[in-house]
Amino acid sequence: MESKNVPxxxxxxxxxxxxxxxxxxxxxxxxxxxxxxxxxxxGVAAVRSGKTFTLQIQMGHPKGDPVWPGRAQxxxxxxxxxxxxxxxxxxxxxxxxxxxxxxxxMYLQGSTQYDALGHVWxxxxxxxxxxxxxxxxxxxxxxxxxxxERGVVGRGVLxxxxxxxxxxxxxxxxxxxxxxxxxxxxxxGVRIEKHDILIIRTGWIGSFYHRDQxxxxxxxxxxxxxxxxxxxxxxxxxxxxxxxxxxxANEVTMDPVSGVALPLHNALMRNLGxxxxxxxxxxxxxxxxxxxxxxxxxxxxxxxxxxxxxxxxVNPVVIx
Ligand code: UVW
Numbered sequence: 542m543e544s545k546n547v548p549x550x551x552x553x554x555x556x557x558x559x560x561x562x563x564x565x566x567x568x569x570x571x572x573x574x575x576x577x578x579x580x581x582x583x584g585v586a587a588v589r590s591g592k593t594f595t596l597q598i599q600m601g602h603p604k605g606d607p608v609w610p611g612r613a614q615x616x617x618x619x620x621x622x623x624x625x626x627x628x629x630x631x632x633x634x635x636x637x638x639x640x641x642x643x644x645x646x647m648y649l650q651g652s653t654q655y656d657a658l659g660h661v662w663x664x665x666x667x668x669x670x671x672x673x674x675x676x677x678x679x680x681x682x683x684x685x686x687x688x689x690e691r692g693v694v695g696r697g698v699l700x701x702x703x704x705x706x707x708x709x710x711x712x713x714x715x716x717x718x719x720x721x722x723x724x725x726x727x728x729x730g731v732r733i734e735k736h737d738i739l740i741i742r743t744g745w746i747g748s749f750y751h752r753d754q755x756x757x758x759x760x761x762x763x764x765x766x767x768x769x770x771x772x773x774x775x776x777x778x779x780x781x782x783x784x785x786x787x788x789x790a791n792e793v794t795m796d797p798v799s800g801v802a803l804p805l806h807n808a809l810m811r812n813l814g815x816x817x818x819x820x821x822x823x824x825x826x827x828x829x830x831x832x833x834x835x836x837x838x839x840x841x842x843x844x845x846x847x848x849x850x851x852x853x854x855v856n857p858v859v860i861x
Contacts, residue, residue, distance in 0.1 A: 571814015
């Protein structure tokens with residue numbers, strides 16, 4: 542993937558803003574600090590009808606689960622079921638009740654998930670300046686655990702970029718900027734406010750389930766936000782705590798200008814402490830928002846409490 546003309550991500554982001562130290566030298570949840578009690582109440586105030594939506598994809602779907610190329614899909618294995626009893630191998634308890642058990646082997650980033658703030662880095666430093674060697678053998682710093690312990694609650698706003706462009710799904714590699722988000726918001730009749738949890742639909746994850754998988758992964762390049770200093774400055778100024786998308790990596794896979802892979806992971810997550818939520822299923826929520834015209838709501842989520850994890854699955858709940 543490396544090419545002579547592609548700058549090092551440290552060079553690309555040399556003058557980019559950072560929130561390191563803003564919440565103290567030990568902080569591990571970054572921009573989630575923006576979600577104060579007042580922000581929770583602002584989210585609650587967006588609730589109108591009581592309709593609820595869950596944003597996780599199904600784990601272990603018969604068609605497979607969409608994952609970053611190179612990662613394996615989640616595998617669920619039965620370790621106990623009626624078959625064990627039929628062949629006399631099920632444990633017999635007093636009263637002769639029976640049970641089923643199973644286990645799952647998966648990448649922690651292999652479903653809808655929160656990335657830990659220490660999930661990516663450059664220059665040997667993670668979020669808040671933590672030493673990258675603290676990731677060896679498990680994240681000692683900026684793991685997903687502090688995010689999971691804290692939880693994420695606030696006002697969410699959904700921007701449907703696919704619908705805005707008159708498409709079911711954006712094209713592979715199709716990009717958009719914060720200016721495009723603002724335009725889409727205006728068309729939708731909603732305002733992106735400071736401290737909003739920003740949720741962006743491209744249609745990409747939904748399309749996985751009715752596309753041929755070979756086609757989905759071929760020349761893999763997802764649609765998404767594209768890096769620019771202005772976009773990063775906008776996230777900084779808007780104090781966005783959390784970016785949620787229906788793509789595997791929350792941004793266009795390859796920055797078309799610099800050629801750097803996933804620069805926003807570093808500009809937003811490592812430098813600003815913006816939490817990233819990926820592989821969300823946004824189609825039913827978006828269809829409902831288009832129908833009732835309500836694009837903002839209460840967003841709640843808490844990833845699983847994985848000690849030292851670089852990420853963890855989550856099933857966010859939206860209440861309209
Ligand atoms: C990578 O780590 C490549 O991506 P993600 O943040 O989507 O898991």
